[in-house]
Amino acid sequence: MDAMKMQKVMRVVLVLFLSTCHAAFSITDGLLPNGNFEVGPKKEQLKGSVVTAQNAIPNWSVTGYVEYIKSGQKQGDMVLVVPEGAYAIRLGNEASIKQNVKLTKGLHYAITFSAARTCAQEEKLNVSVVPTNEKRDWGQIPIQTMYGSNGWESFSCGFVADFQDAQIVIHNPGVEEDPACGPLIDSVALKVLNPPRRTRANLLKNGNFEEGPYVFPNASWGVLIPPHIEDAHSPLIGWIVESLKAVKYIDSEHYSVPEGKRAIELVAGKESAIAQVVMTTVGRTYDLTFAVGDASNACEGSMMVEAFAGRDTVQVPYQSKGKGGFIRGKLRFKAVSTRTRVRFLSTYYTMKNDNSGSLCGPVIDDVKLLSVRYPRRAGAA
Template identity: 80%
Template sequence: MDKFKILLFVLIVATCGAALAITDGLLPNGNFEVGPKPSQLKGSVITAQNAIPNWTISGFVEYIKSGQKQGDMLLVVPEGAYAVRLGNEASIRQKVKLVKGMFYSLTFSAARTCAQEEKLNVTVTPTTEKSDWGVFPIQTMYGSEGWDSYACGFRADYPEVEITIHNTGVEEDPACGPLIDSVALKTLYPPRRTRANMLKNGNFEEGPYVLPNTSWGVLLPPHIEDAHSPLPGWIVESLKAVKYIDSEHFFIPEGKRAIELVAGKESAIAQQVITQIGKVYVLSFTVGDANNSCEGSMAVEAFAGRDTVKVEYLSKGKGGFVRSKLRFKAVSTRTRIMFLSTFYSMKSDNSGSLCGPVIDDVKLLSVRYP
């Protein structure tokens, strides 16, 4: 066998069965741009389990081209020209090689089609923890474009894992399932507390992969749906998601990343920190808007143990922020720091999309001379 044939054989093995070692960014063929052969399609329905390179499918899965019509509905793909649609109980999965013991976040884009109450189940197997899975309700759309990106976090308990995205819904028409595109991974490095900040990841710079060709940020699911937060150091302690935003597409008060509280009091983040009873501390932070047409009166409530402050902000939807502080005396050896948005807000672009105030640059320091 000559050298060319040996190289070709190695490439075929790498793309057809073996798990692939990945770096931060899209999974191999994570945007589904390399699709099935014409012989493996019946219309848009994929007929072979391994028809999409690097992926294995089960159930009713369709290969969707951007601009494809379904009745009066035009199907739009957020990145590239192709996406997949998961019908009733259908799934896609891929094996990847990771560093055992490291933390990772999975980001993917999803859009609802004709079903109303769709949910996606994301699992990572094998794992030593029963809770490395997440259920993502996608009936609430936060992005004006009809697509949203989601992230979940997990720990790699084995050097090779299989990532599965599964549509748990059962519709009369299996072609009403959600569209999936742009599946990516990012390594998460656990942040540390420093002398300049008792809070971990107070500037939110460490977080999930933000897809560069999308402009709607990344939704972080509630803590009850996520074993390991994709936002290291923080818990999404609410019934609804919060949004992770970047400076490439939004106004950010400090650094390159921030959090947008997009669902009123149902959208909150929290962190517990070790404190000394009787000692005085100062919690400082910024409140603003993301320059995303989110206009009107906003308010963020900050909590530190039993103490609280409400920061009001009048947004013109064009970017801006105010700084605020909460001074408190610790009454426990552990103090819970939490932020939530007082009001619900919607974008002024007539999209009906939820939005809200941005928080950033969160710092906690003890006061030596109170």
């Protein structure tokens, strides 16, 4: 092949590559294309750190005041830290990042992304999955409460796909005096959720919490699942977060987990609760069993998990040394309705002993509900 033909072939390949930079991708479990923003704008598409072209960041489009931040970049006396990789995005006043994706109608999905505050104390982010070029209501995620020790958190929200061609949008609705003042966004991932079924071995769905949002393998702070008032379709499939604060989804790679690879940490006292509604037979006796422990994350002290089912409740105390371990809890109850709400919360507020001021709490896992055929007695056991 001569040099002229080779140049033509290379031009065709380059055009094809560039034409796919903002195409829709189908993701089932992992980072979105350039989801960690490590591939950035060209120099001529930046004014300082401000992104000046809508499609400057490969695979993403931006609107509003968006900055491309390098780890270690200074903002006054503050050093901006990027925990994964070398680059992140900062969303200033009314700024958004967007990416087109291919979805399968009817499937359950979870979005996971990492974020950190930089200026305002009450920063919020709006997350939406919308048909391409259409508008839809936002799901709002508050990011002001600290649960991690380094300022970064991962958040998740769930949805059911109503359409195939969609756009994931993360938007900062805040308006500050400094237009650059806004949250940092790092990794963004998508995961297909497989709805678990109730079985003879467990009347609860996803009682071991194994089915949940994507957890970044290099992030050691878990994933926050916002309250159901913030999220119509829980990414912790089968469960409702029915509280004012989030719960934390943790993995065995970074935490102590009683059973399997995933568990839930109740990080905000009675403001951090999960529940599930299950079909029951009036007058029949049931046993609710579960594990209570700590995540081995410097969360020490007296803890208490309260479990509720119908009109009955039990309190399970746990003395944490912050180094892992768990005990078993049990509640025996008689159903008074055909639909029984099973609910867990943490009695106390607990903070880590690492001087970070971050909230933590007891871990629950391996939750099972079974009918008792020949009960000796009803009530708490």
